[in-house]
Amino acid sequence: MxxxxxxxxxxxxxxxxxxxxxxxxxxxxxxxxxxxxxxxxxxxxxxxxxxxxxxxxxxxxxxxxxxxxxxxxxxxxxxxxxxxxxxxxxxxxxxxxxxxxxxxxxxxxxxxxxxxxxxxxxxxxxxxxxxxxxxxxxxxxxxxxxxxxxxINVINGPDLPRPKQRWTDVVLPDGMKAQIRDNFEAFLKARPAYKEMGLPYRRGFLFIGPPGNGKTLVSKVIASEYRVNMVTLLIKSNLDERTMDQAFSTAVHNAPCVLLLEDLDKMVDSRQVSLAYLLNTLDGLSCPEGIIVIATTNNPGRLDPALLHRPSRFDRVWEFKLPGFAERLALLKLKNRAGFSDAAVERAAKASQGFSMAYVQEALTSAMLAALHAKVKAVDAHLDTAVAQLKVQIKEASSGSAAVGSPQSIGFSA
Ligand SMILES: Nc1ncnc2c1ncn2[C@@H]1O[C@H](COP(=O)(O)OP(=O)(O)O)[C@@H](O)[C@H]1O
Ligand SMILES: [Mg+2]
Structure with a gap:
């Protein structure tokens, strides 16, 4: 016919x-x-x-x-x-x-x-x-x-305003920030070439590492720095496979698009979404207009190795480790709005070994708050004390003898 x-x-x-x-x-x-x-x-x-x-x-x-x-x-x-x-x-x-x-x-x-x-x-x-x-x-x-x-299009909740964080707010070990940025920008730039060749086009980034070291922050920076569509899911009780499907299909239909899956391990933990289902969906995902999945997890160990070790799912895995001295120092300098002296900042950077970046930042915040409450100008001693106090808290928290709320935000919306 x-x-x-x-x-x-x-x-x-x-x-x-x-x-x-x-x-x-x-x-x-x-x-x-x-x-x-x-x-x-x-x-x-x-x-x-x-x-x-x-x-x-x-x-x-x-x-x-x-x-x-x-x-x-x-x-x-x-x-x-x-x-x-x-x-x-x-x-x-x-x-x-x-x-x-x-x-x-x-x-x-x-x-x-x-x-x-x-x-x-x-x-x-x-x-x-x-x-x-x-x-x-x-x-x-x-x-x-x-x-x-x-x-940011949130499938199972109200949309979120675009965050305001910039690349300059991020401190990462040598070259890592540039690598992530270049890889992301390459994804955006490659679109016309793939389109011309008629190839389905997708990439996957996985950010792993202990809480509070910038996984969510970098996702936020991407959402704020690029005018690219972004779809995400919140980890809530209403997260199920159907909601996941909707997220994937929304991303595909608004490509080029970033699909952000925050705290992937929790998603799979929620039991309403099976790992097999997630893997299948990731495998089946393809779109000529370009789609990039950015997933984060604090507990890569809880994920199936199958998720990590198959190039078609996540072709780049970046580890956000606990910061070394150089990164802690850089963050303290970047966020030192109270005018603590160079010597105090350096002391804090040394003394905060084992802190996540979120805790390093928290040290500055609590030093400033302490000064504020005491109605005095912030001085170096405030910073020294804040670091020492946090150190005790972190130690207690990690030995399990006391629960302290971690200062880092959980998830993208927080
Ligand atoms: N690499 C970093 N550079 C600058 N600030 C950071 C970094 N990592 C964490 N922070 C600070 O700690 C907060 C929480 O970090 P976040 O990115 O949410 O951690 P996670 O890795 O658990 O997703 C951030 O909003 C930021 O203020
Ligand atoms: Mg996070």
């Missing part, structure tokens, strides 16, 4: 189901409203106000997958491994929109040559209602693009 015959055939079938004498208007759009039609299910879900429409049912027909019928009151599961994703829907959406009936039917015609032809038939009983549906849909798409740039 030729493409032409296919279209003719489908059109007459669609027309037959929507007779003009029953008040139907029928349209065919071939690759026209591309920007909205793929996102129609997402739009309906997001606009899901009963006052707007009574019912919407979409029948997904995935290649090789058979049919999945669903009511648009929840998000569909991304079908494993096949890369079938939310916006790839085919099938029917029937809805009542502001009193009128609208029916969308989206299909792919059989391939003729290299391009796939996407067809959408539209029928409505009220052209004005269709127009309002369309307008709202386009607005949704526009808004989504807009918020994406300004915010």
């Amino acid at each position: 030729t493409l032409h015959e296919f279209i003719k055939d489908e059109r007459s079938r669609f027309r037959a189901r929507h007779p003009a004498e029953d008040g139907w208007h029928v349209h065919l759009c071939a690759n026209s409203y591309m920007s909205f039609i793929p996102k129609a299910p997402a739009f309906l879900r997001s606009a899901l106000k009963p006052a707007d429409f009574d019912e919407a049912i979409v029948t997904h027909i995935f290649y090789d997958q058979g049919h999945v019928r669903e009511r648009l009151t929840y998000l569909p599961r991304m079908l494993r491994g096949k890369g079938a994703i939310e916006y790839d829907w085919q099938g029917d959406i029937s809805l009542k929109w502001r009193g009128a009936r609208i029916h969308l039917r989206r299909l792919w015609a059989p391939r003729e040559g290299p391009t796939a032809h996407e067809l959408t038939f539209i029928a409505t009983t009220d052209l004005a209602a269709l127009e309002s549906f369309w307008k709202e849909g386009l607005r949704f798409c526009k808004q989504r693009r807009h918020t994406f740039i300004r915010k």
